[in-house]
Amino acid sequence: MAKAPTPLSAYQELQGAFAADIKNVANQRFLGEVFTASCKYLSHLKTTELRSLIPNKEYFGFTDGKKVSRAVNKRLFLNEPSEWDRFCRGFTAKKAPELDVESITRIIYSVAMSFFCYIDLTKVGDQKTPGTFFEYLIGHLFAWRLEVNPKVRLPVLNLDMEATLPTDFVFDLGENRPKFHVPVKTSTRERVIQVWAHQRVLDGVYGTGRFLGTPVILGETKTDRLKREVIEICLPDQWRIYQLHIAQLKRVYYLDVPVTYEKLNEVFPPLSVKPFGQFFLEADTLPR
Amino acid sequence: MAKAPTPLSAYQELQGAFAADIKNVANQRFLGEVFTASCKYLSHLKTTELRSLIPNKEYFGFTDGKKVSRAVNKRLFLNEPSEWDRFCRGFTAKKAPELDVESITRIIYSVAMSFFCYIDLTKVGDQKTPGTFFEYLIGHLFAWRLEVNPKVRLPVLNLDMEATLPTDFVFDLGENRPKFHVPVKTSTRERVIQVWAHQRVLDGVYGTGRFLGTPVILGETKTDRLKREVIEICLPDQWRIYQLHIAQLKRVYYLDVPVTYEKLNEVFPPLSVKPFGQFFLEADTLPR
Numbered sequence: 001m002a003k004a005p006t007p008l009s010a011y012q013e014l015q016g017a018f019a020a021d022i023k024n025v026a027n028q029r030f031l032g033e034v035f036t037a038s039c040k041y042l043s044h045l046k047t048t049e050l051r052s053l054i055p056n057k058e059y060f061g062f063t064d065g066k067k068v069s070r071a072v073n074k075r076l077f078l079n080e081p082s083e084w085d086r087f088c089r090g091f092t093a094k095k096a097p098e099l100d101v102e103s104i105t106r107i108i109y110s111v112a113m114s115f116f117c118y119i120d121l122t123k124v125g126d127q128k129t130p131g132t133f134f135e136y137l138i139g140h141l142f143a144w145r146l147e148v149n150p151k152v153r154l155p156v157l158n159l160d161m162e163a164t165l166p167t168d169f170v171f172d173l174g175e176n177r178p179k180f181h182v183p184v185k186t187s188t189r190e191r192v193i194q195v196w197a198h199q200r201v202l203d204g205v206y207g208t209g210r211f212l213g214t215p216v217i218l219g220e221t222k223t224d225r226l227k228r229e230v231i232e233i234c235l236p237d238q239w240r241i242y243q244l245h246i247a248q249l250k251r252v253y254y255l256d257v258p259v260t261y262e263k264l265n266e267v268f269p270p271l272s273v274k275p276f277g278q279f280f281l282e283a284d285t286l287p288r
Numbered sequence: 289m290a291k292a293p294t295p296l297s298a299y300q301e302l303q304g305a306f307a308a309d310i311k312n313v314a315n316q317r318f319l320g321e322v323f324t325a326s327c328k329y330l331s332h333l334k335t336t337e338l339r340s341l342i343p344n345k346e347y348f349g350f351t352d353g354k355k356v357s358r359a360v361n362k363r364l365f366l367n368e369p370s371e372w373d374r375f376c377r378g379f380t381a382k383k384a385p386e387l388d389v390e391s392i393t394r395i396i397y398s399v400a401m402s403f404f405c406y407i408d409l410t411k412v413g414d415q416k417t418p419g420t421f422f423e424y425l426i427g428h429l430f431a432w433r434l435e436v437n438p439k440v441r442l443p444v445l446n447l448d449m450e451a452t453l454p455t456d457f458v459f460d461l462g463e464n465r466p467k468f469h470v471p472v473k474t475s476t477r478e479r480v481i482q483v484w485a486h487q488r489v490l491d492g493v494y495g496t497g498r499f500l501g502t503p504v505i506l507g508e509t510k511t512d513r514l515k516r517e518v519i520e521i522c523l524p525d526q527w528r529i530y531q532l533h534i535a536q537l538k539r540v541y542y543l544d545v546p547v548t549y550e551k552l553n554e555v556f557p558p559l560s561v562k563p564f565g566q567f568f569l570e571a572d573t574l575p576r
Contacts, residue, residue, distance in 0.1 A: 165526065165529060166526075191479075193482055194482060196485065197481045197482070197484065197488070197530075197534055200485070201529060204533030205533060238451075238453065238454075241444060241453060242489065246485055246489060
């Protein structure tokens with residue numbers, strides 16, 4: 001009998017599948033195996049309540065000896081690997097699924113967060129693996145939903161200049177259809193200005209409106225490990241200034257939508273901050 | 289008899305002077321003490337040749353046991369604390385000094401680099417102290433030369449919005465004169481897009497041309513510690529695209545000008561990359 005995959009062995013299989021064909025459903029099998037193995041690992045652990053300073057949100061951490069994982073949103077986290085299969089089946093053949101925005105968001109949040117907590121508790125100072133895993137997860141889901149593989153370099157032909165521009169994921173749907181510009185980050189903090197600046201470059205080089213800027217971010221929580229307190233680091237005034245003066249983003253998708261940014265949906269300039277689950281329902285109509 | 293200052297005790301004195309009055313010449317005394325104490329520490333150490341893969345530049349590192357400092361540019365580095373006094377005296381009262389661009393650049397490079405190497409060899413993983421020291425050094429020199437203290441927040445009044453924008457150093461010379469926007473970095477790499485994006489925000493909020501973007505950067509070297517090789521990490525095509533599509537920087541000042549960026553002086557779009565010493569000679573005429 002074959003040994004059950006560990007989170008890391010499944011992650012390595014995922015790396016291979018992702019490198020071969022990002023949009024291929026083969027990625028979903030390995031994403032599911034990472035999720036299953038991470039849930040199995042976490043199910044043996046204790047959890048600790050964290051003091052949430054964020055209105056209407058509760059957080060906890062997984063603990064292993066003295067180690068505490070990053071903060072996990074209680075309402076969003078599902079330790080249920082079968083949910084991933086339900087999600088994948090629900091979307092196959094692009095039928096309108098029985099899943100709503102909240103359910104989709106919770107499943108994807110749980111896949112990411114279970115693996116992040118596994119890494120937090122089994123590795124020291126490994127920031128890179130969670131970030132890369134999150135790129136695989138979101139990159140695959142976008143590619144699968146849009147049925148096209150992303151590019152990470154674009155040619156820039158500009159009279160006497162010839163160069164290529166490294167970008168975040170860019171999904172080109174072909175003639176007379178929009179292209180998506182999708183930066184993927186586990187959190188942004190003060191580095192977020194890069195997202196708008198890259199959008200500005202794309203607008204400038206290819207024309208405003210050709211690329212829909214739709215970054216996908218996990219969340220903006222920060223945990224004070226001594227006090228065991230969770231806050232969200234948000235810069236809403238700066239976001240509004242960037243949206244007015246650098247470029248216009250079409251959506252900012254979050255798995256764990258920060259309370260402060262959710263309010264930007266109601267002010268001017270328009271900045272549409274949505275749970276990532278909504279992308280699956282609006283992907284076809286977004287350009288209109 | 290009072291004990292001679294150590295690099296760190298002088299650095300702490302500098303912190304106090306900087307917090308009290310950035311443009312005050314009192315900062316120069318403590319900068320000089322940091323330089324003197326760092327040079328004294330380094331003068332007891334051995335050096336090791338590094339293999340420079342950069343045309344026409346030679347680098348070495350200071351060594352202490354198994355530790356090797358960051359790469360030091362052989363032509364630029366002066367282990368001569370008296371040079372700092374010569375520089376400060378030369379500029380007092382804004383008389384045209386006997387110092388040329390190259391001499392000024394070498395002195396300032398040496399003040400920064402001697403303290404950086406001291407930190408490299410006496411601390412583990414301390415990135416913050418060198419970065420903060422470099423901000424003090426450049427912040428003071430700019431303020432002293434322009435005779436005005438910088439701001440790090442600007443009000444943004446925009447119809448129904450009211451907010452303040454955190455910025456890098458901004459020097460406001462008053463009515464009918466330009467303002468300087470001065471990001472200070474020890475190196476930029478792929479984070480450099482932030483500099484253009486901040487300039488874009490200032491252009492948008494206050495009007496194009498009101499702020500002269502003049503970042504000051506130490507250098508772009510990277511050392512492979514196993515191979516003991518030094519390279520410069522440069523993204524010249526991306527810089528040209530940022531200068532065309534995000535905003536226009538007036539100057540990019542370096543202490544150790546990267547070879548690849550020096551060539552940008554000769555291509556289109558105009559991007560003026562200069563040794564920092566030049567700022568002292570052109571500060572009054574730059575706006576014209």
